[in-house]
Amino acid sequence: MEKKSKLVCLLGTLAILISLLAPTEGLTAGKPSITIHNIIDLTGAYAPIAIPSEKGGKDYLAWIAEKGGLDVDGDGKGDVEVKYTWAEFGNVDARFMSAYKRFRMGTPKPTIIEMWSSPNQEMMKPILERDGIVCYGIGFSDPQLYPPAWNYMDCWSYGESAAGAIEYYIDNLWPKKGTGAKAKVAHLTWDSAYGRAANEPTKRHGEKTGKYEVVAERFCTMMPTDPEIMGFLSDFEKRGVDIIWSNSIVQTPAVIMKGIHKLGLAGKMVHMANLWAPADLLLDIVGPGSAEGYMCPQPVYVPAADPNEPGVKFAKMLNDKYRKDPAMPNIQYMRGIRMKANMLESVRRALLGIMKRDNVDLAKACDRITGKDVKELGIQTLAGYAAHDTTVKAQSAPSGKDDRRLANHDRLIGVKGGKVVALSPWYKVPRLVPDDMIKQGLFKDEKINIHYEVVK
Structure with missing residues (x-):
């Protein structure tokens, strides 16, 4: 009986994670696709902050899917299906590396991976450069910032x-x-x-x-x-x-x-x-x-302090539409939206750059996009992007060719x-x-x- 109860609990936990993170499909059938990846800690020490962040990110992806996919040309209509592949590593280094190896050897090869661990991101720095994969880092330790680096960070150091x-x-x-x-x-x-x-x-x-x-x-x-x-x-x-x-x-x-x-x-x-x-x-x-x-x-607007800011209203709309969680949006939910928005904007800009550089259509650009394209044509150009007004437009990072930060402005928030x-x-x-x-x-x-x- 005790074993049966434990099994039921495990299955219940798995069901919650699947409902939180399973990809959302919208009006994207038959369209070209791109894939973004994530190695996240939802059950270890970082769970209290990772879970609400991922709720915001997941609801943002649902909104993108409902619009027909990623709008590449800016006409308000979805052009590209966004696929989302994730792995949970429980703050265990061996699981992190196993997830990365699985992604790297899979199809399609990752171009950009969200990563939740400063120590692992530092360790991955030469590996990412070797493999030509961009890290969208959620850990902000200084050593991983210094060039040459394929590590980018959601914020400052x-x-x-x-x-x-x-x-x-x-x-x-x-x-x-x-x-x-x-x-x-x-x-x-x-x-x-x-x-x-x-x-x-x-x-x-x-x-x-x-x-x-x-x-x-x-x-x-x-x-x-x-x-x-x-x-x-x-x-x-x-x-x-x-x-x-x-x-x-x-x-x-x-x-x-x-x-x-x-x-x-x-x-x-x-x-x-x-x-x-x-x-x-x-x-x-x-x-x-x-x-x-x-x-x-x-580095983001705060729902409890800034209820009338456009970015907070956008986050509230997402939660009301897809989740109806009375505790959301909070600060971490806001940051989760910004994370996924930054990643997709990097991919969008890279696709436009490939189409212009190689004189190809969108479908071929989706087929040939690489981490190098996302790095040079996308994420390195994000200075001034406010991610649906979740942050202030004064954000001006990356502020140079050697800068790997995606924010350089803060506000002091308190109780x-x-x-x-x-x-x-x-x-x-x-x-x-x-x-x-x-x-x-x-x-x-x-x-x-x-x-x-x-x-x-």
Whole structure:
């Protein structure tokens, strides 16, 4: 009986995943097709953020299918069927590599693969270059960005986002602003390539700007407990820490925020985390009392704070039409739409480029499209693309031939008065490429801004 119950549970879980991710067919029969791929973590540590992201992406693909496919020529009618092939890797490296090998050896050969793992994306960098496949990365660690690279990232680097948020807070929101004091920053994060991704860049940024100093780096377990975090917070209080940064996902900042309020440290130190710990999800987890004062930069419009923005209305339309989930759209749903929209826009531009370059029709362009085409004719040209207004039009990355980012603007989002609010205008994040690479002549067609720059 117990075995039967377990089997029923497993089958139920499988049914949910299939309903979430199975390709949606619309009025696309008989049309040429293209395929996009995804290696995603829906059952491991990243599930709380990956699932709502994929809901947004899946609903966007359903909308594309209902319109008759991808509109390549801009006449409002679908021209190309979009096929979607995915694999779930549960945050297990061996499963990730197995999925990649299966995709690479399959038909059609992938041109662009969405990937959910900074460590694996870093490991894949030379392999992707060898295989001529574009990575649409959902992990944003700095090393994978540096040329030569077929790794592109959905946003800026973790270090750039952290530096921009910290500097903006010090200049505009810090109680000690204008006193000449230098802020003390502590990293409390995971002991992994992903967790440490913002540490070195923020040290470098703090030294260059002179506005803050990283005084401590502490590493917690992936699912930290209250006593574990309390010990770190007590040490930070003794050190006079002003800002705690965490490069993890929402569970870790949730425990940190609970600890800050339990120890009476609210107002003495502020906690910020990267975009994978969105303020709306953290508020749902810990409630308004413990979430108060939390901050997190985001590169998309936020449904709870921006209900009247066109991109939020578009996301609401998708959810109302295809899902009717009362918890959607949230920040991650918005980001999921943008991910798939960016990938398909890259493919669309590549198809147009192939047709013009090779003097062929659309069907032949679909047959011969390669990762190199998507890279050079598509994704490298996305600066200024707002993905159905899910983000600000000021996004201007890639901003040069060596740039592999797909966003370079943020807003600081936080919990204030029990609500999710925007705490800043849109600003361009600092550009934190290593000095030795600039000396080598890389990034010479970009403006290297060391400070954040507010959009006017």
